[in-house]
Amino acid sequence: MALQCKKQVIRKDQLITAYGIIEMKRGVSVSDSDGAEFVPLVVIELAEDIKEEAVTWLLNRIKDKQQLGGAELLVDQLPLGGQGDQKGNPNMFIVGATWSRLLSGAEDVGLVKEFSDGSMRGFTYTNKDNFKDFLGDGDGFLSIAECQYIIKHELDTLRAKDETHIPGYAQIKLYPGKSIMRRMQSKGVLVQIFPLHDKEDLKKLSLSWYRKVKISYQPLADIRHYFGESMALYFAFLEYFTFALAPMAFIGIPYYLFAWEDYDKYVLFAVFNLVWSTVILEVWKRCSASLAYGWGTLSRKKAFEEPRPGFHGVLGLNPVTGREEPIYPNTKRQLRIYLVSVPFVLLCLYLSLHVMMIYFHMEVWVIGLHEEEPTFWTSLLLFVPSIIYAVVIEIMNRLYRYVAEFLTEWENHRLESSYQNHLVLKVLVFNFLNCFASLFYIAFVMQDMALLRQSLATLLITSQILNQIMEAFLPYWLQKRRNKKVHKRSQRTMVDRELPLTEQVRLEADMSTYLGTFDDYLELFLLFGYVSLFSCVYPLAAVLVVLNNITEVYSDALKMCQVFKRPFSEPAADIGVWQLAFETMSVIAVVTNCALIGMSPQVKAYFPESDTQLILLVVGIEHVLLAFKFILAFVIPDIPKHIQIKLARLEFQSLEALKKRKMLEAAGMPSKS
């Protein structure tokens, strides 16, 4: 969709040496203010009313040599566009870099690439020729997503030198070492910064991914190439999850068709389910380790994490780096978490339960009313409680999300990762309760299995359909309509159907921003809950979830490629806190399934005299299953043996190299690296 303005390509021969990554047929370049040409990779949008001196200063800092503390990137202002009728933000800048700058940046961010001997090693500029895919001047060595990630990193680590504030804005304070872009972003002077789509690549990717309906694996390597590791890992998990549920779905169908009420067999099914869900979660760790190893994120060393943009505090010395930066006492944060956030979350959970109880009371009241005097109006009235409850839940979810974000922001976490973890935890707990509380109530208080089955099916199906419409198709349709308008407008003035760069950038700037994989994982998490928590009363859930996941792949792919701005690639070695969330869910599933089995009349029939024996037996089985789960998780290694060996080999080699180097140094000989 982007980077298409063949007319603008000038001096092709120069471009090859300066920037080898994009094949010439779709090479795009713009001229830097100094006349240097570059391919635009990232767009910076500043506030419309920003002061001129701030812009000049920022551009100079971006262009400055690294020795002078600059980022040494190429940057140019985006022209206002050909059409006068359209008023855009004039302060949009496109950023690129020379090839060698990108390579040295790859070293800064710690990219891990395949070495000539097949091992994965941290890329170093001096050693570049020894890496496997580094041919000639390195054409194709870095993917565009990696280049954009590098530019983002270099911009983020552009630090204030001796400036005390941003020129023209005395109130936006700076101190030596503060990241300029982060400060500008948190103060609203920087509106957004986003990487550009690449129409050619995108077309190829979408063709192999979702344009054709076919039975094959997803093109994970291409997805990773275009969107980065974090996205690729999400799609890999989605695919894995679908395949892993297939056996459960397969076994579930005959249960649904032939043995609806035969609990003896459900016990078998539930036990299989519980063991299976433990195994698939453990095996996923191994799969994700294999993927991450191949992508070079498993052995990647984490760079020192910068404070997140919103972090504030009294200026002090960071005890780790010794640099000046805001310091916020940990005890204060802990107090905020435990005295405000935790009670608030608990209050919300209580409220949510209360609303649920009101709903059940309303339901009973309406049914009573209808049974007393059944008229047309009372039969309509029967639907009212569910509708009200659904609406209220939706409103509560949204409200809670805002408050959770506000609270987590207010807790003032220094690191983005810790902010994310606290936010995920808050939202997760609340969503879990909202989704499953009514089912728990039906199952364990009302003990009405038929109703449970019915509610489960209704919830599962409606939430799936609603989700996919709201999340992908509706935005896609809106986006499509907008695109058409722009196309029409530009066709009025241009002969070529391809949009010029300026239009393209402005179009992408208006696209919605993808806010990360959070909501996608949350959806999978809730689906996993539907499958595992009540699997023994509704074996068909797995079938529904598998069907949903298959369409989910397509709708998510469509969403990523057509609806949203391209997101910056995020290196990721695993699915992080979600692994823990899924594992916790599978522990809870053991408890609920055992309880459901114990409550079934068929099982109860075996213990006609006393419930006591039955309960003790069920509790005993539950404990054994839980113990078995933990032993299983302990026995299955998290990293496959062959990856462990590769990692150990690398470590051994680096230790040996260090020893050799030291022996040479001790012998007075100069060390060669």
Add this chain to the structure above:
Amino acid sequence: MALQCKKQVIRKDQLITAYGIIEMKRGVSVSDSDGAEFVPLVVIELAEDIKEEAVTWLLNRIKDKQQLGGAELLVDQLPLGGQGDQKGNPNMFIVGATWSRLLSGAEDVGLVKEFSDGSMRGFTYTNKDNFKDFLGDGDGFLSIAECQYIIKHELDTLRAKDETHIPGYAQIKLYPGKSIMRRMQSKGVLVQIFPLHDKEDLKKLSLSWYRKVKISYQPLADIRHYFGESMALYFAFLEYFTFALAPMAFIGIPYYLFAWEDYDKYVLFAVFNLVWSTVILEVWKRCSASLAYGWGTLSRKKAFEEPRPGFHGVLGLNPVTGREEPIYPNTKRQLRIYLVSVPFVLLCLYLSLHVMMIYFHMEVWVIGLHEEEPTFWTSLLLFVPSIIYAVVIEIMNRLYRYVAEFLTEWENHRLESSYQNHLVLKVLVFNFLNCFASLFYIAFVMQDMALLRQSLATLLITSQILNQIMEAFLPYWLQKRRNKKVHKRSQRTMVDRELPLTEQVRLEADMSTYLGTFDDYLELFLLFGYVSLFSCVYPLAAVLVVLNNITEVYSDALKMCQVFKRPFSEPAADIGVWQLAFETMSVIAVVTNCALIGMSPQVKAYFPESDTQLILLVVGIEHVLLAFKFILAFVIPDIPKHIQIKLARLEFQSLEALKKRKMLEAAGMPSKS
């Protein structure tokens, strides 16, 4: 007790430069065959009938320069001793090293020491002057235990070059890279290798440790200095465990004195107990991290682990090192574990339960017999079942231990650590069952709380007394008697009361070998079980365990200093698999305590109509407590914040240094390390 032969000190001035660690007043040295003098640190005892050529070859390999593949250590044969009436093994050798060899060895083993800026860094020979306690030529920088550990390491890594077998022994094969000492040890040619005690240091240590009865902490720094980190960590844990139990003991006393049968309060006590035991185990992790950081073992990089002496297999290439070494397929080992060891262990567990049942039947039968016709003989007969059971348990324990060792050996683990883990697990499970099965039976099958309390007290007290007698005082008395004999004999010929080196070495060679902290931890583990599993029926257990631990410190200290050969120091950063064992025990304790509370008549009285409600409530509380435990373990960070910061700072600095070095190299300037 050792290294005392002042007569032998010659050329004091030379000794200071050659070996600065031992202060001159107690300096000891022997002459190498080349005339070099050194302080004996480690003793190697070869088989009495070893062939002369093997000895010569071994000594040469030990003395050879490192460039030639030798260990570059100093070694000398121990003279046969002055007295003709005493025939010892003539093939005993004492090993030492020059000071600079020890320092370069310290780098090889990866010792971490305090740097001049207060951080802990890996010691390097070239940088030695920048370490905090390195004064002059490094006098006192390494403790003797460290020196002995270094010598052990250098001997262990003495590798075969092109020898195909040990000279004189065509059947003892060697291959390039095989550790010579390990091969000789596994073939019995090398009888033993042990470090020498240091009488002066030992006297100081024992004075501050156990000679005076006083209320103070143990001298952990001195213990670590003399015995190494692994031992010091054991004593630190013993001390910590004692202090941690003190509150439980303190609260337990009034329960014992005033409220013996009042279960309402026991519920409180049990809940406190459960939460407390979780907290102390979590806090211990933090303590141990602090200690290990200060000792330099926390940030120490693990060297590549060598195969253990008994490991065998087909010669192949190690995939990690690329070196030739025996390869044993992992699948084969897994088969042996899961098809032989696991079933065998389960069978033993079943057998042990069976024996217990027989005991209970015998008990019932004997009581019946006595009640039918009570005579003096039948009242004597009452004790017979317990005695038989105790004897049988003891026999089973010993037999099982041998079989467990045999099986684990047969599983053919490549690494000593993995061998140890598998052995610990096997022994642990069996001991747990043997110790607690009868208590479980009394508690949950017989439901006789009075008997439970009585058995608990009996078991606890007798096992404590027996343990300390068998483990420390009896061996101490035997050792003392032997020492006296030797002293008497030597006094006949010598005027000085101090024993000459030769006698001392032979005396120590005959002392028992300390087999590691396994049995000591096992004892603590079982005590922890007595305290936590049934805490709500017998609050006095904590008091007894605290009393036991206090004497345990003294008896263990006595044992280490007087009874055993000095053990080689073992670097350790935590208590390893025992942390997991203690945590598992505290999880089981939640289950048992909840069950005991639910079974108490006082609690049952609250639910007169039905047991069902009571059981459900108890199960509910149990689940909440378990969830709370896991959350608590998750929330409390394993490493204290200030240590985390120090570790992060070190990593940050090394990253920065790497960056700087690379920038210098890129600029074409030579790098300085």
